[in-house]
Amino acid sequence: MSLPPNPVNRKKLLNRIANVLESGIPSSMKKHMHDFRVVRNDRLSEHYYVLELECPQHLPEIFPGQFAEVRVDHSPLTYLRRPFSIYDVDIQANTLSLLIKKVGEGTVTLGRLKAGDFLNLVYPLGNTFSDPDGDEVLLVGGGVGIAPMLLLAKSLYAKGKIVDVLIGGRSRSDILEPHLYEPFTRNSYITTDDGSAGEKGIITQHSLFGKDVLNYSMIYACGPDPMMKAIAALAHLKGIPCEVSLENLMACGFGACLCCIVETKEGNKTTCVEGPVFNTRNLAGW
Numbered sequence: 174m175s176l177p178p179n180p181v182n183r184k185k186l187l188n189r190i191a192n193v194l195e196s197g198i199p200s201s202m203k204k205h206m207h208d209f210r211v212v213r214n215d216r217l218s219e220h221y222y223v224l225e226l227e228c229p230q231h232l233p234e235i236f237p238g239q240f241a242e243v244r245v246d247h248s249p250l251t252y253l254r255r256p257f258s259i260y261d262v263d264i265q266a267n268t269l270s271l272l273i274k275k276v277g278e279g280t281v282t283l284g285r286l287k288a289g290d291f292l293n294l295v296y297p298l299g300n301t302f303s304d305p306d307g308d309e310v311l312l313v314g315g316g317v318g319i320a321p322m323l324l325l326a327k328s329l330y331a332k333g334k335i336v337d338v339l340i341g342g343r344s345r346s347d348i349l350e351p352h353l354y355e356p357f358t359r360n361s362y363i364t365t366d367d368g369s370a371g372e373k374g375i376i377t378q379h380s381l382f383g384k385d386v387l388n389y390s391m392i393y394a395c396g397p398d399p400m401m402k403a404i405a406a407l408a409h410l411k412g413i414p415c416e417v418s419l420e421n422l423m424a425c426g427f428g429a430c431l432c433c434i435v436e437t438k439e440g441n442k443t444t445c446v447e448g449p450v451f452n453t454r455n456l457a458g459w
């Protein structure tokens with residue numbers, strides 16, 4: 174995630190963040206700032222790891238698609254917090270997890286955290302996915318874009334929905350923890366560009382999309398923009414509603430800096446507050 178194009182007034186921004194944190198918004202939407210204790214840092218491969226973090230207080234309710242803004246300490250070039258989808262929540266253990274890909278100094282620094290270290294999070298931020306009208310849904314995740322789909326699969330399964338998941342990546346090492354979806358899904362499909370796992374080809378070429386009729390009442394997707402646009406086009410072609418979780422540039426996470434604006438058919442919206450989840454029918458140019 175890169176920095177916003179324009180510099181922000183940090184003092185004003187911090188004041189605004191403090192105002193939001195202290196405002197009288199409903200408790201279910203209230204934002205929190207806590208120092209989490211690192212329980213474990215699981216290295217999945219050279220490029221990916223999962224941080225499990227214990228909250229010092231009872232975790233608030235967290236909805237699929239919401240994210241956390243993480244302060245990266247000991248990283249002189251990482252001035253602003255970094256946004257990460259909340260990957261999983263364990264209410265019994267009072268922990269949440271973040272699935273992270275190493276893409277720059279900030280994420281490399283976070284990858285060095287050890288059990289017992291502390292990490293400051295502002296969370297839970299953003300909106301969540303809609304419930305589908307029907308019973309069957311498809312979840313699609315490309316690479317680290319799979320991050321919001323685990324909580325979503327659990328939530329939809331708990332609501333009695335029939336969930337299929339399609340996980341794609343360049344190669345086997347980009348298919349992240351596919352076994353975690355098994356308890357909550359009917360079918361789990363995998364595709365890799367190089368054919369090292371699952372079907373060979375890009376995610377939108379999966380044989381699933383070759384079927385004349387798909388009975389899904391919603392397709393949910395997260396991943397690189399071109400992938401999400403291609404999934405949205407396929408969904409529209411088959412008359413299926415589609416929601417995507419956008420991964421735009423973010424800095425404040427509170428609607429203050431306007432660096433995460435997305436153009437919708439109802440005007441410009443902030444990805445951090447009015448998103449990151451959008452129905453693709455509402456996105457301009459999709």
Ligand code: FES
Nearest residue numbers: 424426428431445
């Ligand atoms: Fe600042 Fe969205 S990240 S307005």
